[in-house]
Amino acid sequence: MSNAAPENFHDRIVPPSGAPAWLTTFTAGAMTFLAVFALALSLASDRLATRWAEALNRTATIRISAPDDQMALQTKAVLSLLAETPGIAAARALTGEETRALLEPWFGPDLPLTDLPLPQLVELTEAPEGYDGEGLRQRLAAEAPGAVLDDHLRWRRPLAQAASTLRLLGLGAIGLIGLAMAAMITLAASAALAANAQVIKVLRLVGATDSYIARAFTRRFTMRAATGAAVGALVGAAGVFALPAQDAAGGFLTGLGFTGWGWLLPLAFIPLAALVAFVATQLAALRTLRGLT
Amino acid sequence: MAPNQRNPPVIAFDNAAYSYGGGELLSEISLRLAPGSFHFLTGPSGSGKSTFLKLCYGELLPTAGRVTLFDREVRGLSRDGVALTRRRIGVVHQDCQFLDHLPVASNVALPLLVSGRPTPARDLSDLLAWVGLGQLATALPPSLSGGERQRAALARAVITGPDVILADEPTGNLDWELSLRLLTLLVELNRMGKTIVVATHDLNLIRQAKSQVSTRVLRISKRRIQLAGADL
Numbered sequence A: 001m002s003n004a005a006p007e008n009f010h011d012r013i014v015p016p017s018g019a020p021a022w023l024t025t026f027t028a029g030a031m032t033f034l035a036v037f038a039l040a041l042s043l044a045s046d047r048l049a050t051r052w053a054e055a056l057n058r059t060a061t062i063r064i065s066a067p068d069d070q071m072a073l074q075t076k077a078v079l080s081l082l083a084e085t086p087g088i089a090a091a092r093a094l095t096g097e098e099t100r101a102l103l104e105p106w107f108g109p110d111l112p113l114t115d116l117p118l119p120q121l122v123e124l125t126e127a128p129e130g131y132d133g134e135g136l137r138q139r140l141a142a143e144a145p146g147a148v149l150d151d152h153l154r155w156r157r158p159l160a161q162a163a164s165t166l167r168l169l170g171l172g173a174i175g176l177i178g179l180a181m182a183a184m185i186t187l188a189a190s191a192a193l194a195a196n197a198q199v200i201k202v203l204r205l206v207g208a209t210d211s212y213i214a215r216a217f218t219r220r221f222t223m224r225a226a227t228g229a230a231v232g233a234l235v236g237a238a239g240v241f242a243l244p245a246q247d248a249a250g251g252f253l254t255g256l257g258f259t260g261w262g263w264l265l266p267l268a269f270i271p272l273a274a275l276v277a278f279v280a281t282q283l284a285a286l287r288t289l290r291g292l293t
Numbered sequence B: 001m002a003p004n005q006r007n008p009p010v011i012a013f014d015n016a017a018y019s020y021g022g023g024e025l026l027s028e029i030s031l032r033l034a035p036g037s038f039h040f041l042t043g044p045s046g047s048g049k050s051t052f053l054k055l056c057y058g059e060l061l062p063t064a065g066r067v068t069l070f071d072r073e074v075r076g077l078s079r080d081g082v083a084l085t086r087r088r089i090g091v092v093h094q095d096c097q098f099l100d101h102l103p104v105a106s107n108v109a110l111p112l113l114v115s116g117r118p119t120p121a122r123d124l125s126d127l128l129a130w131v132g133l134g135q136l137a138t139a140l141p142p143s144l145s146g147g148e149r150q151r152a153a154l155a156r157a158v159i160t161g162p163d164v165i166l167a168d169e170p171t172g173n174l175d176w177e178l179s180l181r182l183l184t185l186l187v188e189l190n191r192m193g194k195t196i197v198v199a200t201h202d203l204n205l206i207r208q209a210k211s212q213v214s215t216r217v218l219r220i221s222k223r224r225i226q227l228a229g230a231d232l
């Protein structure tokens, strides 16, 4: 027994709707394209924030250069000073071994460093709330004149915060893009529903349920959004790929590109766009249908 | 076939009225259509025949009183309930509403398709051939003549084998021969136990029917519906 209803019949039960259709595909494409950049920005900021925050967590050092007889005294003074300085989690004097290990890359293993007057290094770990660098410097000058605070990484603190903020902005932008897309698709779906009022009336008359009629629209708009999003995601990813690489930017900025499997992330926008379109169309359709007999 | 009086009516009006917003078009309508009955509905143009039929399948809700379909009050039906009820009622609309972008065959099969039932291709082509549209299965509705549209509408109304068939001027655009053929189909369906209501101006058609099957005539006059006398 052959069936007169072709497989794709339910997709054609509503006539193609021209402008709203293209608006949906285009919107999904453009929004996904933008979302890919927002995602790239967000991920790059994330990497920057993490890297800089790590650098901050790492230690600052105090270098003490003093005549041999004063070295131990000044080291002790520095350590006790650090112990009562707020914002410093820990402080530790490096052993001669450790100091030599630090210098080895510069001079090679064979140099008889033992004979050289090496400065004493004190490693300090900053507490999350941070310490007052200028104040510490002044007190060091008073208590241990041979001590120099080397905290060149501290300037990165505001940058790390900025990077975190940028990451949040990127995620917020993706959220806004999703909402804007939902709004546009709702409009497009409502237009398509209005244009097909007669079709909907006939379907109701022959006993179609609301969910059946809504499905005819959601299926179509979901497919269109997914198609648009696929194109947008690929073009967006290609655009990110074409940006100058990390090294070309001079090593200061992390490249805006994705890394490794991260290149697959833009693909996640395709089901996401489809989901947004599905929900937007379903809500619009059920709202419209409830207004009819 | 004599209406079975013990069975509950398929369609019942209890003191129902309808108004499009001005004065009442139909008032104090109380009637019961027993399963298996065959009724004609007559009345002057504009008297409310189409309106009455729309009340019979829930496109319109009574503005007063109650309309009951298959023992369920229409007003109490959910939206899905209305849809499911309509699957048991085949309607030939006066203005034959089709999906103009789909071929005649798909339009005729539409009630089956939307309810997810299979559409055997043989049955569909047999039905189309029976109403004389075998050659027009792939034509689009806007290209059909008035009579062809009415025949397609009738085919669509009966394809699900509904319990009730409501036909609004189904022979308005048909010649006598086709009208008789259509009547024969309705009589056959009635003999199978279907409840039939046909709105028509065509007294000849009513006389012809009376010679074949037990029918009653409802006449709308002065906003009321009355059983017409035997003189028709």
Ligand SMILES: Nc1ncnc2c1ncn2[C@@H]1O[C@H](COP(=O)(O)OP(=O)(O)OP(=O)(O)O)[C@@H](O)[C@H]1O
Binding pocket: B020, B025, B043, B044, B045, B046, B047, B048, B049, B050, B051, B052, B094
């Ligand atoms: N949607 C509507 N809004 C307002 N008035 C309407 C509407 N539909 C019908 N009417 C009016 O209600 C009256 C009855 O209409 P209806 O279509 O039921 O008449 P009818 O008996 O079927 O007429 P005909 O024999 O010409 O088909 C008419 O005067 C018509 O103008």
Ligand SMILES: [Mg+2]
Binding pocket: B049, B050, B051, B094, B168
């Ligand atoms: Mg009418």
